[in-house]
Every structure is written in structure tokens, then in C-alpha cells.
Amino acid sequence: MNPRTRRALEFVLDNLVWFMLLFVLVVFSIFVPNYFQLGIFANIIEASSVLGVMSIGLALVIIAGHMDLSVESVAALSAMAVGILFCSSGIGLGVQLHPEWLMVPVSLVLALAVGGLIGAFNGYLVVRVKMSAFIITLASYIWVRGLVLVISGGRSAQDLAPAIRWFGIQRLIGLPLTAWIAIGCFVVFSLIMAKTPFGRHLVMIGGNETATFRAGIRVNRNLIIAFVLAGAIAGLAGWLLAIRTSGATANLGVGLLFNAFAAVVIGGVSLKGGVGTLPGVYAGVLLLSAINTAINLMGLPANFTQVIHGLLVLAAVLLDAFKQTIRQRLA
Helix, strand or coil: CCHHHHHHHHHHHHCHHHHHHHHHHHHHHHHCCCCCCHHHHHHHHHHCHHHHHHHHHHHHHHHCCCCCCCHHHHHHHHHHHHHHHHEEEECCCCCCCCCHHHHHHHHHHHHHHHHHHHHHHHHHHHHHCCCCHHHHHHHHHHHHHHHHHHHHCCCCEEEECHHHHHHHHCEECCEEHHHHHHHHHHHHHHHHHHHCHHHHHHHHHHHCHHHHHHCCCCHHHHHHHHHHHHHHHHHHHHHHHHHHHCEECCCCCCCHHHHHHHHHHHCCCCCCCCCCCHHHHHHHHHHHHHHHHHHHHHCCCCHHHHHHHHHHHHHHHHHHHHHHHHHHHHC
């Protein structure tokens, strides 16, 4: 195989999910009535904003060779904390700050702090106490969701303060600001993963933790930072959820964890760690959103969404094994 063919093949393998997304969009545009519209494409990007942000934190931990099952519950708790403080109906306390714009950074810091603290707790038990990340974060998934029920009493907070809700209403170049926040997060964390020692070290740790430690890299510190970031990013996803729904309910975000896992795996992140990029994850999120939109336009029952997502994850895992076989032959 000549070098040009090898480079072309590696480019296709690295960006396979983007080709899949393009293929799906073309097929749906041809066969699904009313699919080929700018408004539909904008809706696909908008609908993927919360899931996209949550997938970033999950991808960071998985690339580092670990797991975080708590992100969905962390997002719900962060949204509920913001809702209780800054909503004026239901269980909302209707806290007012002056000037009003001050409520935006305060609510955002609150959501990030709630997520970051739970992420630090998970990271400490996994990295310092050497407990299984699967078990610890599964326990956090359960107790954090329970905490949401305890503090809310099963009731909801409604009518979020207009100064915060403003982000869910305003649009820029046809897209809501929440979508631009998600895109900005992908750009920033993609650069962090590709251009900083921290990002490269996470990939190395996921590839071979022992060898990375022997190379003099501070494995424990980087892993704890990854868990804290995953928690804080889940808190940001919760803040976006609160904005989109203008409040919070006890079951807010149920099911997001499995969709985030699907997006991460379809996006090319290996569950074994050490492989994956955040642009690929964003393509996976858009792919899921594009399929959901097509199902809605075709008027199919919502159950079809779960069937297709499950088959996509299965196909992604098989495809990942196939890609690794090809890469070994290219090496």
C-alpha cells in the first residue's frame, strides 16, 4: 500500500462518524418529507446542546480509562439547586439579586460547584481509595438522584428568573445561545485535549496507566481533575436543562446518561480508554439528534428511538473492533 492510500484510509477511519452523519442527513433529506430545511438542521443542533455538553465530561473520563455513571443525576441536582433558588413558583424561593444580571454568573457558579464537588468525591474514592469507578459512580448515580427527590419532595420549581431564562430565548445566527454554549464547550475542550499536556496525558493514561506513571507523569492528579471536570460539565448541562425548561423537576434528565454513552461510543471513543476525540463525540451527538428528528417527522412511535439507538451502539462497537483490526494491519 503506497503512503497516499494509507493516509487516505487513516483519514477515513479517524473521521468515520462524520461520514456516517453526512450519509444519514443525505438519506433523510431524500426520503423523509420536509427534512431538508434549514430550520430542521437548526433544530438538530439545538436539541443536541444538553446531551452534547454532558457527553464531553463523560468522554474525558472514558478516554482516561475510567467510567462516570453519575453525570445524569449530577445534572439533575445542579438544575434543582438553580431552580429552588431562582424560580418564583412551585418550590422555588424566588431569590432576587441586584443588579439582575448577577443571577446569571451566580447560578452558573452554583451549578458548576455542585457538579465539581460530586466529581471530586467520585475522583477521590476512585483514585486515592482505589475503588472501582463503575461501582462508585453507579452509587453516586443512585444517591444523587435520591437527594434530588429529598430536597424537592417530588415537587417542581417553575418560572426561572427572566435574567437567566434569557439565554434560552435569545438566538444568534439562527441558533439559540444554549446551542452556541455547547459548540463553544466542544471547541474549548477539543483544543485542551489536542494542544495541552493535560489532554495528551489523559490519552496516555487511558492507553497504559502503568507505563504513563513510570514515565513520570502525575497520573492520580490528572485523573482526579478529569472526574472534577466531568462533574462540573454535568453541572453546566444541568444549568442548560434548567434554562430550557424554565425550572426543574425531580425526574429532569432521566435517560440522558444512556444517550450520552451512545453518543460517546458512536463518536469513536473506545470504552477501553486511550482512544477518541471530542469532535467525533459531537458528530455522534448530532447523529443521534438527526435520527430522533427523522423519527418525529415520520410520525413513528417513540419506542423506535430506543431500538435504533441500541442498534447504533452495537454497530459502533463492532465498527470499533473492525477499525482496530485495520489499524493493526496499517501499522
